[in-house]
Structure formats: structure tokens, C-alpha cells
Amino acid sequence: MTVTTANCPSCGAPIAFKVGSSIVVICEFCNSAVARTDRDVRDLGKVADLIDTQSPLAVGVEGTFEGRRFVLTGRAQNAHSAGGVWDEWYATFGDGRTGWLAEAQGRFYMTFPQAVPPGSQLPSLHGLKPGMHGPLPGASGDFVVNEIGAGRPVAAEGEIPYELVPGQEFWFADLSGAGGSFATVDYSDATPALYAGREVTLADLGVRAQRDTFGERERHVGAARLTCPNCGGPMDLRVPDTERATCPNCNALLDVNQGNLKYLLTLQYRGTPIVPLGTEVTFDEGRQMLVGYMTRYCVVDGTTYPWDEYLLYSAELGFRWLVHDSGHWSYVVPISPGEVFDGEIVATYHNRQFKQFQAVTAYVSSVYGEFYWRVAEGETVYAKDYVNAPEILSKEMTSSEVAWSHGTYMSREQVAGIFGVSPDTLTAPSTIGMAQPNPHVNRWKPWAALVLIGLIVGLVALMTGARRPVFSKDYVLPALDSATGTQVVFADAIDLQNYQNIRVKMSAPVDNTWAYVEGDFVSEETGLVQNFSVPIEYYHGVEDGESWSEGSVETTTFLSALPTGRYTLRLEAQWERWQQPLSVSVEVEQGVPRVLYFLVLMGILLGGLALALLVRSSFEKRRWAESMFTVVDDSGDDSD
Amino acid sequence: MLNKIGLVLGALAIVVYAVVSFTGTEFGDPQREVVPADVRQSPGGYRSFHFWHSGYHGGK
Numbered sequence: 001m002t003v004t005t006a007n008c009p010s011c012g013a014p015i016a017f018k019v020g021s022s023i024v025v026i027c028e029f030c031n032s033a034v035a036r037t038d039r040d041v042r043d044l045g046k047v048a049d050l051i052d053t054q055s056p057l058a059v060g061v062e063g064t065f066e067g068r069r070f071v072l073t074g075r076a077q078n079a080h081s082a083g084g085v086w087d088e089w090y091a092t093f094g095d096g097r098t099g100w101l102a103e104a105q106g107r108f109y110m111t112f113p114q115a116v117p118p119g120s121q122l123p124s125l126h127g128l129k130p131g132m133h134g135p136l137p138g139a140s141g142d143f144v145v146n147e148i149g150a151g152r153p154v155a156a157e158g159e160i161p162y163e164l165v166p167g168q169e170f171w172f173a174d175l176s177g178a179g180g181s182f183a184t185v186d187y188s189d190a191t192p193a194l195y196a197g198r199e200v201t202l203a204d205l206g207v208r209a210q211r212d213t214f215g216e217r218e219r220h221v222g223a224a225r226l227t228c229p230n231c232g233g234p235m236d237l238r239v240p241d242t243e244r245a246t247c248p249n250c251n252a253l254l255d256v257n258q259g260n261l262k263y264l265l266t267l268q269y270r271g272t273p274i275v276p277l278g279t280e281v282t283f284d285e286g287r288q289m290l291v292g293y294m295t296r297y298c299v300v301d302g303t304t305y306p307w308d309e310y311l312l313y314s315a316e317l318g319f320r321w322l323v324h325d326s327g328h329w330s331y332v333v334p335i336s337p338g339e340v341f342d343g344e345i346v347a348t349y350h351n352r353q354f355k356q357f358q359a360v361t362a363y364v365s366s367v368y369g370e371f372y373w374r375v376a377e378g379e380t381v382y383a384k385d386y387v388n389a390p391e392i393l394s395k396e397m398t399s400s401e402v403a404w405s406h407g408t409y410m411s412r413e414q415v416a417g418i419f420g421v422s423p424d425t426l427t428a429p430s431t432i433g434m435a436q437p438n439p440h441v442n443r444w445k446p447w448a449a450l451v452l453i454g455l456i457v458g459l460v461a462l463m464t465g466a467r468r469p470v471f472s473k474d475y476v477l478p479a480l481d482s483a484t485g486t487q488v489v490f491a492d493a494i495d496l497q498n499y500q501n502i503r504v505k506m507s508a509p510v511d512n513t514w515a516y517v518e519g520d521f522v523s524e525e526t527g528l529v530q531n532f533s534v535p536i537e538y539y540h541g542v543e544d545g546e547s548w549s550e551g552s553v554e555t556t557t558f559l560s561a562l563p564t565g566r567y568t569l570r571l572e573a574q575w576e577r578w579q580q581p582l583s584v585s586v587e588v589e590q591g592v593p594r595v596l597y598f599l600v601l602m603g604i605l606l607g608g609l610a611l612a613l614l615v616r617s618s619f620e621k622r623r624w625a626e627s628m629f630t631v632v633d634d635s636g637d638d639s640d
Numbered sequence: 641m642l643n644k645i646g647l648v649l650g651a652l653a654i655v656v657y658a659v660v661s662f663t664g665t666e667f668g669d670p671q672r673e674v675v676p677a678d679v680r681q682s683p684g685g686y687r688s689f690h691f692w693h694s695g696y697h698g699g700k
Contacts, residue, residue, distance in 0.1 A: 443643050450650045457654055461661035501664035527675035561664030594661065601657040608650050612643065 008032055009043040019073050019092050022159035026074075033156060033164050045166040050155045051077055054240040054315055055087050055103055056202060059158040063205035065110055068093050072101070074158035078151035081169075082400070083243040083374040085154065090161050098161040100195055101205075102184075105334075105372060106318025109182045110205070111197035114138040122185050122192040128173050130402035131342070136175065139183050139196035143175035144337040147401040176338030199336065228252060230263040238278060238291050239313050242370040248277070253367065255374070267366060267377065273310060274426065275419050277369040281312070283331060283418060288312040288320060292369035298360035298383070300628065305360075311371060319372060322415070323407060327426070328433030329415045330392055330407035337404045340393065345629075347386040347393050349406060354386030354393045357434050358628045362396070385434065389623070392435040409435040432623045440616040447609035454605045458598040470494050471569065471588035480578035491569035491586070493524060498564045500591035506534045507554040507585045508575075513537070514551075515575035515582055521559075521567040532557050558592070 005016045011030035024035045026047060033044040061072045070091040077085045091099040091110070102109045116122060120137030125148065133144040152169045170188040176199075177183070183196040202208075228235050233249030242256045246267060255262040273293040275281075280289050292311030297304050307325035321332035341348040345356050362383040367375050386393040390409035395402065416423040429436070471494045477487040496502065508515045514537035521530040534557055540549035575582045659665065 446647050447650065450647065450654065454654050454657070457658050457661075461658070465661075499662065499664050501666050522675065529673045529675055531670045531673070533670070558666045560666040560669045591664065594666075597657055597660060601653055604653045605650055608646050611646070615643075 006034070006036070006041045008034055009041055010034075010046070015041070017159060019098075019159045019161075020096050021092065021098050021161050022073070023162050024156075024160040024164045026156045026158060026160070028157075031155075033160070033166055035163055044164065047153065047164075047166045048155045050075075050157060051085055052240060053077070053085065053087055053103075056315070057087070057089055057101075057103065057207065059089075061207055063091070063207040065091070065093075065099065065200070065205055068095075070094075070099060072158075074160045075156060076153050076160060076164055077155040079154045081150040084372060086151075090159070092161075099197070100184075101200075106315065108200050108202065108205075109197060110200045111182060111184060111195035114183075114194040114196045116194060122194055123173075125171055125173065125185075125187045125192075128185075130397060130400060131337070133342075136183055136185075136194065136196070138194045139177075139181075141177045141179075141181055142338075143177045143181070143183055144340075144342075145402070146174045146176050146337050148173045149400055176336040178338055180336065181338060182336070226261055228254065228263075229261050230254075230266070236278065237370060238289055239370045239372065242291075242372065243374045244367065244371045244376075246368050246370075253376075256370075267368075273308075273368065274415075274421060279419070281418050283312075283320070285317055285320070285333075286314060288314040288317065290369075292367070292371050294367045294371075294375065295365045296362050297365050298362050300358075300360060306365065311369065313370075321405065321407075322410075324415075324427075325433065326431055327412060327429030328436055329410040329412065330435055331410055332392075332394070332405045332407040335404050335406045337402055340395075340404050342395065347395070349393055349404075352388055352391065354388040354391070356627075356629050357385045357387040357392075357624075359384040360628075387434050387627075389435045390437040407435065409433065409437060431626060432619065434623065434626065436623070438616060438619045438623075440612065440619050443616060444609055444612040447605065447612045451602070451605045451609055454601050458601060462593040462595065462598060465593040466497075466500060466591035467589060467593065468500075468591055469587065469589050470496065471586065473586050475571075475584045475586065477573055477582045477584060479581050480574070483578050484574075485578060486572050486574045487582075488570065488572045491571070493566045493568055494588065496521070496562050496565060496567050497590055498561050500561050501594070502559040502561065503556060503587075503589045503592040504532060504534060504559065505554065505556045505587040505589075506536060508536045509583055510536055510538045510551075510553055510575075512539050512541070513576045515573060515584070517571055517573045517584065519572070520570045521562060522570060523562070524566050524568060526563070526565065528562065530559055530562055532559055558594070561590075 005014065007013065008015050008027040008030060010032040011027060013027055013029040015025050015027055015034055017025055017036055024033050024044065027034055031046045031049065033047055034041050035044050057072060059072050059075055063070055070093045072089045073092045074090040076088045078088060079085050086102060086104040089101040089103065091101050093099065097112065100111045102111070116138040122137060128145050128148055130145050130147060133142055136143050150169050150171050152167050153164050156164055170186065172187060173185045175183045180199040182199050183194060186193040186195065226235055226237060228247040228249060230247060230252035231250035233247060235245070235247050235249070237245060237256065245254045245256050246252065247254060251267045253264045253267050255264050273290065275290060277290055277293060280287055289312065290310055291313045294309050295306060296309060297306040307323060310322040312320040312322060319334065323330045323332055339349060347354045360383055362381050364375060364377055364379040366377060381396045381398055384395045392407040394405045394407060412426045412428065413423045416426055471491060473491060475489055480487060504519065506517055514535065517534045517536070519532050519534065534555050536553065536555045537551040538553045539551055540547065569588070571586065573582060573584060
């Protein structure tokens, strides 16, 4: 039988363990962490006052997770070894089970203690590296190691389901998997402990935010006014988790520790954000405040490539980035590493494949404003970018952490509109951005549609043509009187239909000679005369041992349709060997499909299609010419 | 802009092709003429040698 009520061993105030699974309760009067045993209670030490992290949660808040009700019965604030604190809330369910609800940078993770199957063991702390992936015994699915770090509890309230010793450092590894799954391996004890669950939102938990500034009503980030320890000038802190801030008056870089400012150094260079820090701007995700600005660079083949990053903050969303590189902009959202399959050459995120574009060591060259980690000039990370325009995946790695983010390209005009400045005040792009949408990506589509339409029209025209013979006759024309003489014949009347072209085909047994026939269709009703001429010539021979030929014994000519009616065909012939008679065959057809016209049409349309594809491909080639990796890609990153 | 112009021309090519195909139109037709009524109504009309070689040349 464990103790349920007692007096605080430090101050004597009454304390109560209301939750059966609680190990420690924080004395409301003296902040002592009081642990219970079978017989009594003991003092584990005092915790500091809670830091205001502007959390929307509070002890006593009720919620639902996977259909089961819970109540938040305790909270610990842990200081991260790299700076900053995170909240860990303890959710007690009706069945006595306890869930760990971690809160950091506006994101929430619900995890539960997991038993490791017999014969299995969790990886050792030293056996893990950020970015490693694989299964975890006791948890389903594959996980990626996000971070390996250390923390220590600095503040707490309510009831804690484990022996919380204030200030006692513990090591942990955070891992994430697909579908928002999340796990933490706790290395506090000799045997690591596994906590697994998933990322959640307050809406998932059915929790209403406890601050009146959070929720449906637009929230404006409150600012705390402090005094710079270097120059004494006023400065505002706008972000609750700020670890680094710069003084806008003297440009001093300040360490922020629980609201206390400590002068570190005076920055030599200050960048120029496009609008003052503290400005609130609205992106598609919601209203955010511009709280930090930093410049970074990398060096490739001796050339320095700088870029700017703006840190945005809102309590609802946490942190976002707006990255500016050579006139190109990207809105960047941190994502869980477990959501990305990193195939090195190709990374996959939400079933979209991103091709590697560049991998560099990125340096911080200057900082301005507030940051949630202890940023410093010269800070380096290994950064790798993957592209599927207009989206970009970025991976940043240090020895203790791997972070992925997902960016979406924004045009200069879009950014200018959001910040309320003229586009002309922003740098114009001078090259193709790595995530810049290909403006020609869809231009082939209307051409393809035209090709399809042309094909259909052509096939209909070719297949429905009312081809019909209207006249056919062989003539033997007597010899001419002289070389300039002609022979004239009139054929029987023939009936022609309108809207049907006319093909006249004539053949004569010419052999290294010529014949020339002129003809007329003469309407017997209207007197309309359609003239045509048909030269027939065929030459052949052998020259320098090679045979050659020119012309043909058969010649065809096409005429436009004539009005429906009865026509007389008149033929007048002349030929080179005038002393000899000439045999001539005459055929007249109507409604003859014109394959040549169809081929010309398809040539025009396919030419347009080919040109559109060429332009698209050319854009992609110029994009990837900027890449460190040779990738032949003419897909245009078609996202539609 | 150039692409739009190209698309318009491409669409125009289809229209022209359709018109040509379904009306039996051919490009480069020789000129058409009309035999005057008095010629048609004369004895022998346009069948006479005189008509083709002295009076009317059929657009040649």
C-alpha cells in the first residue's frame, strides 16, 4: 500500500497523490519534487518555477486519444542540452495507463511505454546516429533517428509517473516513422526504455487551448520588453522558446536563458530583412510573425553562394522559414524525418519523388532577431537539397540531429505581395531557381490536344470521303498535222457533285518524250469552265554507268469541287512525236481523300508539339545545369 | 505569347484542313471562266473549233 497523502518533507505542506501511477508529486508550496515509497515520502530536490512556454495545455485539461478519455495530471519542463526547454505532459487514462504528451515548437507527440519483446533489445545510445533507420523492437514499422540529445528536468508541476530528480541529466534518442509515428528511447537507466506513439494535434486530442489568445481567434504573439545588457536599449522578445536574440540597438548577440539576457558578442555584420522583424504577415498556412533573419552561405569549387533565411513564428504553427536565394523564394515547413524515405539520389515524401540537387556544408554568416536554438555565426551543418519543382526537400544534419523540411517555391511577386512591398525592391532572379516551376511544363498539352483533334478530323475526312469514279476512257489520237498542231476530243457529258474534289489522271506510253494535254470541264447549264493541264513526260537512260529516269507515264492533277451539274470534258493534246498517233487514258474521280494535306496538317501540329516539349526540356536542362549532380531530367517535374 | 500564336495557327490549320477536306477544295486551281451565254446558245456552241481557237480560249 503506497502513500496517497502526506506532508511535504521540505515545507510540511499537505500533498496528495491522486493518480495511482504517480511516483512524484510537485509540492505546490515549495516546488519540491516529492517521491513516495511503500512507507513514506522523500524529497528529491526543488524544481524551478515553470517557464512560460505559452503552451496551450494545462494540468487538469481533459482530452481523448483513440477514443479513450484522459486528463493531464502532471508536467515536466526539460532543458535541452543544446538550449531551450520542452514540455512533457502526463496524460492519465481511465484504466490507469499513462501517456507521455511531449510538446516542442508547437508540435505534440503522444507516446506510451512499450515493452521490448523478450530476446530483443533496444539499440545502444552509442550505436545510433542521426539519419539511421530501421525497426525498433517493441514498436511497429521502420524508424529514422531524428535526434540524439540530453536533457534535464528543470521545472515541473502536478504528478509525475516516474522518479523525477531535478537537474539529473538523461540521454534520449527521438525517432520518427511513416504516418506520423514517433518514438523515444530513454537512456536514463541502464536498460533503455521505449516510448512509442505518434504525432498528434490538439484537434486530434479534442483539447481546447487553455489560453484565450489561442484557437479560433487570431492570435497575436505577445512581446516581452527587456533591456539589452550591452547597451541598455529596449528590446522585445516575441517567441517563448527564444535561445538567441540580437539587440536592434547595438547589434549585440544575446543568450536568452529563461528570460534573462546575457551579452555574448557584438555582431560585425547585420543583414537587411525586407521588412522589420516583428512584422506580422499572412501566408497560406496562417498569420505569422517575422522573428528572425539570418544569412548563410556555402562554398562550391571556390565560389561562395550566399542566401537568406527568415524565421517565422506563430503559436499555432510553430516555426516556419522563408528562404531567399538569388531572387527565388521558398516557404519551408519542418517535417518529420520519418516521413521521408532517403534514397540518397532520390528522396520520397508523400509519394512524391525528389531528385538530389546539391549537397553542401552550409555556414551561418550573420543572425538578426530571435532563434529557437543557440545559433552562432560560423555554425555549420551538412545540407542536402532534393528537388521536384515547385517543391523542395532539404535535409540538414549535425552530429546529433537530422532535420528535414519541405519547401514550396514562391515567386518574387508573391513574396512582395505578402510583405506589402513593391516587387522591384526585391532581388530579381538572375538564374533558374532549383525549385522554380517550369513555365513551359504544360505547354505540350494543348498541342497534344490539337494533334488528337487533327488526327480525328483527318481520319474522319479520309475514311468518309465519297470516292467515286466518274469517267474513264482510252483514246487513240491520230497523228498531228504539224509539230504545233493539236488534237481535240470531247468526252461524253459527265455528272459532277459539289463538295467533292476532282482528280484527273492521264497516262500515255511516252518513252523519252512528252505529251501535253489541256482540258476543260464545261458546264452545259451555266457555261462555267474549269481549265486544267496535264503534262506527261518520261525520260530515262544510262549515264556514267548509272541508270536514271525522270517523270512518269502517268500524271495526276486535282481540281476543286465544281457546282453539281452536267459537264463536258474537252481535251486538247499535243505531243513531241507528232507524226505518230498517241494513246491516252483518262480517268476522272471525285471525293478523293487527300493524304498529303493530312500529312501536312500532322506535320504542323506535331512540329508544334515537338517544339513545346523542346522548350520544356531546355528549361529543365538549364535548371539542372546548376545542380552539383548530373541528372538528365526533361520531365519538367510535372506535378499535375 | 509565341506559344499562344502557335496554338492559334495550329487550330487554324485544323480548320483549314477540315474546310478543304469537307468542301473538296484544292489549292492552286487554274482560273475559272464562264462561257458567254451567246456563245453557249450559238449553233455548235463551245464545241466548235472556232470557239476554242478564235473566240474563246477557256482561260488558257
